[in-house]
Amino acid sequence: MMMMKSINVMCNSRLFLEGILGLLSAFGPFVMDMYLAAFPEIAMFYRTEPSMVQLSLTACTVGLACGQLVFGAVSDAFGRKNPLLASLILYVVASFVCMESPSITIFIAMRFFQGLAAAGGVVISRSIAADRYAGAALARMYGVIGMINGVSTVVAPMFGGAVIDGWGWKAVFLLLLIIGLVMFLGTVALPESLPVASRQRLNPSVFVQGMKMVATNRKFSSPTVQYGFVMAMIFINLASGPFIMNRYGLTPGQISLVFGVNAVAIAIAAGVASGCRSMRKTMRIANIGMLVFAFATSATLLLELGFWIYEIAVFCMYLFIGGMCTASTTLAMEAERENAGMASAIFGTIGFVAGGIVSPLVGIGDILLTTSLLFVVVSAAAFYLSSLKGDRNISIK
Template sequence: MSAAVASRAAEPMPGDLMTGRQRLRLVLVLGSLIAVGPLTIDMYLPALPAIVDGFGTTSAAVQLTLTGTLVGMAVGQLLIGPLSDAVGRRRPLIAGTALHVLASVGCAVAPNVATLGVLRVVQGLGAAAAAVIAMAVIRDLFSGAAFARLLSRLLLVMGVAPILAPTLGSAVLRWTQWRGVFVALAVLGVLLVLVAGFGLRETLPPERRRRGGLRPTVGLYGLLLRDRTFVGLVLVAGLAMAALFAYVAGSSFVLQEQYGLDEQEFGLAFGAGAFGLIAATQGNVRLLRRHSPQRILVTALAVGTGAGLALLGFAATGIGGLPAVLASLWVVLAAAGLAIPNAPALALAGHGEAAGTASALLGAAQFGIGALAAPLVGVLGTGAAAMALVVAGCMVAAQVVLHLVVRPARLAAPEVPVVAVATH
């Protein structure tokens, strides 16, 4: 290790100086903010069949409204990440959350599915602020294994959102029509603007901010895209997230229409899968005490790929029925719960100087690839086999990218100093 690297390794990160109470408060604040994304995606899932009937359209057209949200989140992160590196974290976060509130109100009064789709894109743009800035704030304060541990804790908080969202959506549908789901999201957004305004301090001091402008931003993105390991890990994280979005896009139709679950039963089944994902993210904290992030990532993707292929077999043949499909799905979700915190931690380890921009590229890949996976499920059909094919395909692709692009042996080599960075 060079003298410069050794000097940086001896210098603690700001988060290393935080007390346990301060870390808990940070996780709760960021978790409540970042939950707006999962709630926006998942809360209206039980209403998808009702939206199809209400607008007299097709299931594929309504699934495109989900795709619109993911596209908005992908594009929004590419814009907001560099902006937050230039002006700080708080102002883009508050502005984005306010935009989400306005879009939610628009969705509640949308006259047709095309308008709803456009407004869902705007919703995604607003939700992107919380997604990218939460990641950047953690990277401002922590790195390496410490980053992965804090991200796992954050996923515990934000993981409650996918569990509660379909159940909350189902509860809203018991009292009102599908438009009431978006009214509830608008009210929640107002509360989150207050949380962002009063509960989060600025973590990027002026001396660490980058000069704005198109040329520096494009140059920085070009620098990141020339880092083969970073790009590979971004693709791995995106494909793992795409497997989840394929499940999200198809589960409402598969579980309610093919297997006959009602809205409340669907909420429980969906929540059980999210619980498995949360359990894996929290198990990741314990695993990081004994194993490196790269070892956990390699193992998780191997297990997830096997479970994805098993899911495809069960869905295509009908063997085992709904229990077999759900069990294999839940294993895939748990594997993703281990992969999703560790791939970003490894990807961002060497790019703390541009945490907002690097986080934006990472988040854009996750939601962008997810945006491709969601309509693909609709194009292939609304049955379990179509959903399983996309889920399994994403896990297999992530495995291929990990071994051919990232190359775990290189990832573990000294030139990728994850442990050193964790202490600098």
Template sequence: MTQAPPSRAKYALILGGMTAFGPLCMDMYLPAFPAIAADLQAGASEVQLSLMACTMGLALGQLVMGPMSDAVGRRRPLLIGVAIYVLASVLCALAPSAYALAGIRLVQGFGGAAGIVIARAVVRDLYSGVALAKFFSMLMLVVGVVPIMAPVVGGQLLQLTSWRGVFVVLAVVGALLLAVATFLLPETLPVQQRQPGSLGRTLRTFGGLLSDRLFTGFALSASLAFAAMFAYISGSSFVLQDVYGMSAQTFGIVFAVNAIGIVAVGQLNGRLVGKADPRKMLAIGLGCNLLGALSVIVSVLGGIGLAGLLPALFVTVASVGLVMPNATALSLSGRPETAGSASALLGVLQFLVGGLASPLVGVAGSHTAVPMALVMAALSTLAVLVYLVLARGQRTERPQAAEATVG
């Protein structure tokens, strides 16, 4: 028996909070990178290693928690994962060295991954068709608040406490989300729709998804575009503060403006869903991502300065508001019985590619913007090429009428 979900706004807030674990983990402590390097007597690459470790944890956690949620339901893995995140956040605040911080961040990312992957699976449980794409666009609004506020809050926290205090705040936020999920989020996957959990079955499911040319094309092109933004996330703190002389507070404001771009474009996408082909919207987003990244490298290599760099970064980041909702909806469309596994694989590709790109941004030290610009341009170019080779011209079913169901 099906029934309408209780409240779109309620689910948007709860699932948006869970999806926000990724940007929350990454963005709030970005203004503290120079302070962490000084306190732990570490170089830029060693500090960025903690960011890479977190993304590896986010990828690995989704690989485990996604299929698990298909087998045992959504709530249990979600609550376990968020509890792990809270504990790891406390331990991050006590880290004695850059390498210890990186190790704990791996665990923190693993726990936080449950929120990301299961939130997407819950959306797929509840919605399909145009409603699915519209809801993912709505999530962009909720998720967008986090990257807007996180670096600003992080920069202000550094006026009151050390970088360790930032992780204490992350632990408190995680605890609040754990309480909200415990009392307000119902189980959305009926027992009769659950898939038997086994390693062999999981591997076969992943193999089937990867052999699907369209799924791979949508997921991988979006992951590469996401990684270009991730290169900005990883390198912008050092580039804008050390190379261009910004304060931690000004950097937080710049970061927030770019995040507002994601929110605005995501909401525009939500209004256009159902009127425009999601694949065309994805293609436009990928094109804007490439244009912005190429403008970044021109600005850096041409010595144009912040007048050229900041608009280029804005275009690159804002384009993600078009890329991610459409790529996610297209990737998960038509897979209700393996939504957790498909969501996991999509998330793994995003954070794995982003995590691998992260250390490359700091290879030449913290006093040059060239590596960040080169990495962003390379990833954006690959994103467009992958889409053209694997997804462009392939037939897909365009989402039909909006549907919303709860099993």
């Protein structure tokens, strides 16, 4: 009896909730990026073209985008816990089939379902936070989630590379499977956060109406678009960074280390931003800083300055990107607390769509010029949005 009481206390503690929500939110980056270093090995294993292996990444990204819409709506109708458990079961099964796929076609299909299932953890983790917290407490929670998510976004390729070097590409999917099982056990102990009285009816008309209502709420749509710009900036760097650093003569191990250092910048900034009193003011400051250091990074590339100047500029840019992650997430989810599942779905989908759009653009023409232009254009668009008159009244304390 005492043991059960202790377990219940632990499962309702803030530390437990922050930990499991943070890890669930990190599913997206780990599922997308952890196997990147294995592309050549997978192509050899299936005796296929590199483009077919790259298609598996596209399939996963599409799954992550679609899955957030599906699980966001379902969690608003049936509560958070059961849809989350269902997504984790699908995730474990898809991870196993990825590891044992007899052909590249099945592997690509399973990557879609793996992304679809992982989206459940990403979208429902934000919804649970919005159910449980408000105001400054919500900002703190999203700060913690932002730190974990930001770190995982750039650490995943590095960690995956180490696993592949030691045990081969299939070991990555075995590890992802184990992570899914651990998250399943943690979710079993997680209390339901959405009362029955607060749940929405699930049918196509309500779904469309809910999407329209959420998307037309300026207090929600504005920070959501800002989040899209933030994710675009991160994906521009992820897509271009390895090639740029290779030009500077860095080895794969050194490139991984640099990504890890930049992850620390996002984590620090997300934590600092979560303690700020005004998320609107935080967003404004972060917008200005991101724009300034986007120009600085572009200048280092176009002038072909030394590596350390380039890295300092990117690190500083990531500091402001981390602040924007926390501010945009808090503003958006606070604005649609009554439709948290749908809001979280739209919010997350916009981020992945934005990242998916800019990633292939990096490879067009000279990578230094294209990357510079993308950094400046995206950061300038984010700054312009934040400076619009109607946008200044969007605030949360």
